[in-house]
Amino acid sequence: MKPCMLLLPLALAGCLQTPEATSPAASAGASAEAAANATSTTGSGLLSQYHWQLNDAIDSKGRRIDALFVGTNRPVQLDFSADRLTVVNSCNNMGADYSIKKGRLRIGPMVSTLMACHDAALAALDDAIAQRLKGSLNVNLLARGDTPRLQLVTDSGDTLSFTGVPTAQTRFGGPGETAFLEVAAQTVPCNHPLIPDKQCLLVRERHFDEQGLVTGTPGAWQPLDQAIEGYTHTPGMRNVLRVKRYTVNNPPADGPSVAYVLDIVVESEKVGQ
Structure with missing residues (x-):
């Protein structure tokens, strides 16, 4: 199948990314x-x-x-x-x-x-x-x-x-670091002591300049044994994501010390089987 590419603007300077009945706020509420x-x-x-x-x-x-x-x-x-x-x-x-x-x-x-x-x-x-x-x-x-x-x-x-x-910045206590991750179209098996046959995203780091042009050499592909908050993977779709990377203070013994939160999807490609 011939790949179909959808390229979105990188928008490196920023991006545009859930009932109860209530009555007007009481005067005790701060303006x-x-x-x-x-x-x-x-x-x-x-x-x-x-x-x-x-x-x-x-x-x-x-x-x-x-x-x-x-x-x-x-x-x-x-x-x-x-x-x-x-x-x-x-x-x-x-x-x-x-x-x-x-x-x-x-x-x-x-x-x-x-x-x-x-x-x-x-x-x-x-x-x-x-x-x-x-x-x-x-x-x-x-x-x-x-x-x-x-x-x-x-x-x-x-x-x-x-x-x-x-917001993620509020939850993690800081602004986070901007990074770009390329996510392969297919997941890969990865080891987990509590989850048999676990599948992980296959990712590598990418680099872009302030004009959105590719720079440097992509990092090595490696399994990511944690979720990217806000991102849902569709098998067969390769994506390049702009994410915020946060340090997790006092992570649990079996939890990651870094959290990834989706900012925007900057590139998507349907990969043929």
Whole structure:
């Protein structure tokens, strides 16, 4: 079978990568501006330490906004960097600049890719998000306990409630190291004392410069006897992944001292049998 290659931009400078009913946040909840002021040395603040996953959305009359809930396993997610808001799990990659002033989240013009989605509900999700994530929204952040909550209220009265899930950087206590791993199309047998006939990914390290051009010589192929968080392997597909590599502090005796978290898939190829 003739190989079919799909090459995606490396985007080395960065990339665009899950219900309970809630009421408006109580006054005891800290405002997002106050939370943002309690920043780390990078200035990213509490917002950037979590993936914010939509768990509830109601309009001004208390009715659930069903258009915002398309995939039960892939809820709409907001990721914040120092000054950039990215929407995850929509039809297209979406993002905008943002700022927080006096308890208001001000969102700049939303920028989106133009990919066509065949699922009508998923295609409509982009519009449903863009209609609500624009202009100035009232923002409340309840940061008590292990699970922070974020609430955005539009001027029209729509209330969007999000649950915070710690980012990998938060969980592992540091920014991690960027690396590129090429994953072979087929897994290989590997030894495991508790799992007979275990199959492992076959990987080798790759190198690219800031323009996304290949540099150096690929590393040696070797089995990877652990998962890459966020990556699901499809037999017959060779992939090049941009990953974040984190040091695991105090790993268990039988656990790895390094964790790999998928950033983006930069290259995919279907390999013939």
